[in-house]
Amino acid sequence: MCALFWGICTTVSLAAASAGGQSYPEGVTGMMVYPFDGRPTPQCHASTIVETPEGLLAAWFGGTYEGSPDVGIWTSRWDGSRWSAPVEVADGVVSGDRRYPCYNPVLFQPRNGSLLLFYKVGPYPAGWWGLMKRSEDNGKTWGPAERLPGPALGPIKNKPVELDDGTLVCPTSDESTGWKVYFDLTSDLGKTWKTVGPLNDGVSLAAIQPTILKHPRGRLQALCRTKQGKIAETWSSDGANTWSEMTLTGMPNPDSGIDAVTLADGRHLLVYNPTDKGRTVLRVAVSSDGEHWKDILTLEDSPGEFSYPAVIQVSDGRVHITYTYQRQLIKHVVLDPSNLK
Secondary structure, three states, X not given: OOOXXXXXXXXXXXXXXXXXXXXXXXXXXXXXXXXXXXOOOOEEEEEEEEEEOOXXXXXXXXXXXXXXXXXXXXXXXXXXXXXXXXXXXXXOEEEOOEEOOEEEEEEEOOOOOOEEEEEEEOOOHHHOEEEEEEEOOOOOOOOOOEEOOOOOOOOOOOOOEEOOOOOEEEEEEEOEOEOEEEEEEEXXXXXXXXXXXXXXXOOOOOEEEEEEEEOXXXXXXXXXXXXXXXXXXXXXXXXXXXXXXXXXEEEEOOOOOOEEEEOOOOOEEEEEOOOOOOOOOEEEEEEOOOOOOEEEEEEEOOOOOEEEEEEEEOOOOOEEEEEEEOOOEEEEEEEOHHHOO
């Protein structure tokens, strides 16, 4: 029935989502970044979230549909109980009569320095370029767009990690000649760049959108989306300058974005679609070593698309997750990882 009346069923499910949606265990809460009846754009996707000294800030791309020239980057602020009305902070205008769509914003707050917003602009992912903006007031206002010098694209979907020396390791990828993973490194907050990679041939192992985990003694692990039905991984022991051969893990991946974070207690937390195809089920998994994972929470399992998660742990220890809800909303889930085993 829903297949025949998809539009009606989607509207009903979105309205239900705004009223509460999926039920969670005690201590886990979920809410929409903005309600269904207050959406500024018909579609939205690819959210990102960051903790600033003034609270949480989320961003995503939104417009008529993905790839439409009117797609811009939108942000919303969290005051601890509700999200503010979305504001468009970047667009793809390149001249008076030419505008390209925006894609995949990534927010990042370095230990020292301005809040950073990375995003992409271009006619399509295989032909986009990287830009960044800086904010001196925790995301209330933004400076001018700065185009990254090629071949650097900046973080492609997931947040950078900051090394002890202040170097930002930005997980990135390119789709112009197959799906290839790279890492863009900057030691001066985006003024100069070094690109490492590609790490794969883009065909026999086609991977994009890495997310980075931190391990003892400075080791880094990157997990990647692939076309091969499994999450891929690669490791570095020298500050992201060289990486091991990329291999497939046993974790399923239906050609969909993932994100992960290393928690303060040393465990690793992954948000992913645990299926061979489709983006309906979205789960949280934990691991002590980055290789053996256990699902601990189902975020969504009803019909529709739930995808492209972003995850961070904030200063009070709680984990915040945002993700695409039916391509029409962004959902925000909060959990205490110490309560989930």
